[in-house]
Amino acid sequence: MLINTVKTLLGGPGTWIQAKNTRETMTITSPLSGESISFPQSETSDVKVAVRAGKAAQQRWEQVPVRERAAIMKKFASLVWKHDERLLDLIQAENGKARSHAFEELSDVAMTAMHYAKVAPGLLESKHVSGVLPILSRAVVHHHPVGVVGIISPWNYPLTLAVSDAIPALLAGNAVVIKPDSKTVMCALAARKLLIDAGLHPDLFQVVTGAGKVIGSSLAAESDFLMFTGSTAVGRKLAEQAGQRLIPFSAELGGKNPLIVLDDAPIARAVKSAVKSVTSNSGQLCISIERIYIEDSVWDRFISAFVSAMKKVKVGATTSWRWDMGPLISPQQLEAVSAHVDDAVKKGATVLCGGKPLPKVSKTAYAPTVLTDVTEEMMVAKEETFGPVVSLFRVRDAEEAIARANDSRYGLNASIWSTSKRGARLAQSIKSGTVNVNDGYIAAWASTSAPMGGMKDSGLGRRHGSEGILKYTEAQTVATSLGHPIQAPAFVTEKTWAKVMKLFIKGKY
Incomplete structure (x- = not known):
């Protein structure tokens, strides 16, 4: 079942993984049927190649209007429903979960894509906010993509956690490089195939595979933002690595x-x-x-x-x-x-x-x-x-x-x-x-x-909601003085200016 489903969806996994510099392979064994399938294993150099290609594609992608990006996600959602039976087969084959639980996962992917396709244009548009002196100044907040988002996803929800965090990252104008857990690679590849079929450039969503200690660390060292779902112990290590580089980090970790x-x-x-x-x-x-x-x-x-x-x-x-x-x-x-x-x-x-x-x-x-x-x-x-x-x-x-x-x-x-x-x-x-x-x-x-998302040892940051897409952006404020700079005019003493500003501030707030 696993092999046939992969062949139907992908035509073979090899060409869909960034692993051109190695002949090493890894093997998935289905907990449902016992079938096995092998796939190429990436090396650290492959991560660098993927990130480099992602950066080049991202520079073009961020120039694409958000509504056009959203149209791709809407088509992706429709393709998820079109191929729902094969995707359910693949989720079950890789993870072993019951079909009703696989449906929860599949529906989450389609729902997330449609939700962010709907709200992204409004959330990402530049917004005018109150300037310090409403008549004499104005301020505009812009949201710029961070660049290449690295995602390290676990095996328990192989489709949802491979692509549902990627969807808002892509809509925000970023590229994504994902390292799925080695036990559940095929769902990530299926997501990539459907995104490309929906119109996404192949370099905007790439898959690298291999041991987390090697490939995961390499991805954390190369990406501009790191999203992780997994254990608290591993999350701490990745947070430390992200902290050393001063890149944003978000994580959903353990729970009891x-x-x-x-x-x-x-x-x-x-x-x-x-x-x-x-x-x-x-x-x-x-x-x-x-x-x-x-x-x-x-x-x-x-x-x-x-x-x-x-x-x-x-x-x-x-x-x-x-x-x-x-x-x-x-x-x-x-x-x-x-x-x-x-x-x-x-x-x-x-x-x-x-x-x-x-x-x-x-x-x-x-x-x-x-x-x-x-x-x-x-x-x-x-x-x-x-x-x-x-x-x-x-x-x-x-x-x-x-x-x-x-x-x-x-x-x-x-x-x-x-x-x-x-x-x-x-x-x-x-x-x-x-x-x-x-x-x-x-x-x-x-x-x-x-x-x-989680409090305490259960994580940092949030997925879903406005936070789930804005975290993949850098907020920028552009403030403009429309006349005189906001400082004391030449004919006003600093003491008098301070009194005027005190009255203004007290009146405004």
């Missing part, structure tokens, strides 16, 4: 996302959403739920219904729509998830369901897992598991629930279940970049007009 169920929550809806929020993409989602805090008065009702629902999650490893969850992406990820659960059980946690691999489903499948009696010394309590595993905690009231939800070095996503007004009010007390009221993660994630 909480969900709070209060006594006035709609329990049936909360259970349904919580199951999806734990098992979507097999828990390999930066904003998935790994901790649930349940108010004492509804503990029994929630836990009974939730565990029952988790036991009914259908796990499969085919492209059928019937599966609720797919396998984990790799044996290494299976080992990591198993280690968290095994450590918790060894230290006294109780397994209410799951807690084991599912080898009859797939070599890397793991059962949806619910734990209680989790304590602080267990890895699963504080560390990101990145699998279909959730810990349940009983709390006295909303105050304790919020305090415990905030007791984490992470602050990426959260969910709170209560009446809408109360939930929205309490949500502001949760130290998280996005908080969903009566939803697990989709309400915030799919709100492309609103910023999304």
Whole structure:
């Protein structure tokens, strides 16, 4: 399936990767079918070639009117829908996720492209703002592209995280060079193919491949802006490298996302959403739920219904729509998830369901897992598991629930279940970049007009919203004095001028 899909979309991956100076190859093995496909591995010199070509193309691209750039993104979105079945096949083949979760990813790409195509002209246009002396001066703010944006994307959302950050960067007038994770290269190549088919110059979106320590570091050393999605540990290193060069850096990093169920929550809806929020993409989602805090008065009702629902999650490893969850992406990820659960059980946690691999489903499948009696010394309590595993905690009231939800070095996503007004009010007390009221993660994630990102160790900067495109620009203010320079005239003393300015400033502000 993987090989056939790649051939259909690309005609072969080799010509789509910037790797002309090497014969070394890497191999992808599908967690769904076990098929393998090889592709060229880039070298540091290839990164330099890609960035150099990107800079040349970018200088022409920034002269193209924003509305013409937007037209390309609109066509790209239509091509995503035109090839949706093949793209769903490819996402599943590379990542292993269920088809419904692959559809979430594909729809996010199309939605992001259409959203920014619509709003980019307005956000990027030069704007007149109030000058210091409205009659005697004026000020205009311009947004210039930064140049070449380097993107390092992970394996968990191989299409979305390859192109959804690139879309606003391209619309802002930049070129993009992306290094996708080595386990999920083909989705990035498919995105490149569709962008080119939509009318984008090939040098404006290039793909380099290889080990992050080598190629990722090289990309950070060459690009004018660095966008990273991945672990906090790697994010710190890349931020340091970007800081040394004084280039802008944005990152969505790890999470240990909480969900709070209060006594006035709609329990049936909360259970349904919580199951999806734990098992979507097999828990390999930066904003998935790994901790649930349940108010004492509804503990029994929630836990009974939730565990029952988790036991009914259908796990499969085919492209059928019937599966609720797919396998984990790799044996290494299976080992990591198993280690968290095994450590918790060894230290006294109780397994209410799951807690084991599912080898009859797939070599890397793991059962949806619910734990209680989790304590602080267990890895699963504080560390990101990145699998279909959730810990349940009983709390006295909303105050304790919020305090415990905030007791984490992470602050990426959260969910709170209560009446809408109360939930929205309490949500502001949760130290998280996005908080969903009566939803697990989709309400915030799919709100492309609103910023999304992490607090604390969960990242820097935002994607989505106006921040998601303006971060790829350099703001420039051009202020003009229309008559006399803004300083004391020759016939006015500095003391008198200061008195006049004091009166003016007090009146203006």
